[in-house]
Amino acid sequence: MIFKLSYQQLFSQWKSGDLRVMVFALILAVTSITAVNFFINRIALHLNSQGGMLLGGDLVVISDQAIPADYVELAIKFNLQSTSTLEFPSMAINGERNQLAEIKAVQSTFPLRGDFNVQLNAQKTAENIRSTPDQGDVWLEPRLATILNVAINDTVEVGAAKFKVAGILVRESSRGGDMFSFAPRLMMHSDDVAKTELIQFGSRVKYQFLVAGNADNVAQFSDAITPKLKRGERIQDVKTARPEIKSALDKAETFLGLSAMASVVLSIVAMLLASAPFVARSTNTAALMRCFGASRAVIQKILLLQTAMLALIGGVLG
Numbered sequence: 001m002i003f004k005l006s007y008q009q010l011f012s013q014w015k016s017g018d019l020r021v022m023v024f025a026l027i028l029a030v031t032s033i034t035a036v037n038f039f040i041n042r043i044a045l046h047l048n049s050q051g052g053m054l055l056g057g058d059l060v061v062i063s064d065q066a067i068p069a070d071y072v073e074l075a076i077k078f079n080l081q082s083t084s085t086l087e088f089p090s091m092a093i094n095g096e097r098n099q100l101a102e103i104k105a106v107q108s109t110f111p112l113r114g115d116f117n118v119q120l121n122a123q124k125t126a127e128n129i130r131s132t133p134d135q136g137d138v139w140l141e142p143r144l145a146t147i148l149n150v151a152i153n154d155t156v157e158v159g160a161a162k163f164k165v166a167g168i169l170v171r172e173s174s175r176g177g178d179m180f181s182f183a184p185r186l187m188m189h190s191d192d193v194a195k196t197e198l199i200q201f202g203s204r205v206k207y208q209f210l211v212a213g214n215a216d217n218v219a220q221f222s223d224a225i226t227p228k229l230k231r232g233e234r235i236q237d238v239k240t241a242r243p244e245i246k247s248a249l250d251k252a253e254t255f256l257g258l259s260a261m262a263s264v265v266l267s268i269v270a271m272l273l274a275s276a277p278f279v280a281r282s283t284n285t286a287a288l289m290r291c292f293g294a295s296r297a298v299i300q301k302i303l304l305l306q307t308a309m310l311a312l313i314g315g316v317l318g
Helices: 002-016 018-052 069-077 142-148 173-177 190-196 215-228 243-291 296-317
Strands: 059-063 081-094 097-106 116-119 127-129 137-140 155-158 161-172 185-189 206-212 233-236
Touching: 018 243, 059 215, 069 081, 069 206, 069 215, 081 142, 081 190, 097 142, 097 190, 137 142, 137 155, 142 161, 155 185, 161 185, 161 190, 185 190, 206 215, 215 233
Parallel strands: 097 185, 137 161
Antiparallel strands: 059 206, 059 233, 081 097, 081 155, 081 206, 116 127, 116 161, 137 185, 155 161
């Protein structure tokens, strides 16, 4: 009976026109809040994805020892892409010229995020590519190529091996995560490291295991791998790798949060203005019902049912 009475009153107010403005305002409020939150979430995901280009992935495990095989299995378990790199300092030599370089050996799947800007032909400008140096080839940063006085297709020595300079590495997106590496970069394929004979007992090598994928899966991977970390291992993402990037992302997220709050406040104001005629008529109706003997509990139940109906209509249509 109470439900029927609530419905009849709502239908009567809809026919009179008092309820229509409020329902439309409710639908508009739900729609705007949903749209703004969706837009904000998309922007936040895009910002974090763009930030991942500074590392070459969404998350990096850094170690001073070779990456354990179970880390790779854990990444597969969470449906994540993965790749490994290693970095170490060594001399790059061309005849009588030599220069300390930061050697980076990468797998063919690197980077997971971002790309390289490489000049592969002396007669052409640099281009953005996702591939890595082939076995037997190296890429040099322009500064290193100038110091060694080499050009594309020349040869340089690294350790016990000689390599062909296949490209000039103009930009390496993952370089952004290494703030304290001042030596120029020399990049090679990871399968070529053994023949250089540079990795010996006591060598200073930084191993990196990078993963990328769905944000929730990356977070689950981070939670799962943290207890497994050994001495000399740590996890790094774009916020921990670059404090200034963390600050920029935090400010962007704060701004987006304020935008969402503003949309909520404006929607509430619109609802209050639109509900004034409905509240006035409901007050008069409640007073009449009290005069006819209806208890306060019955009136409260009717109003609650009407509120629930309006919320359901606004939520579904909005």
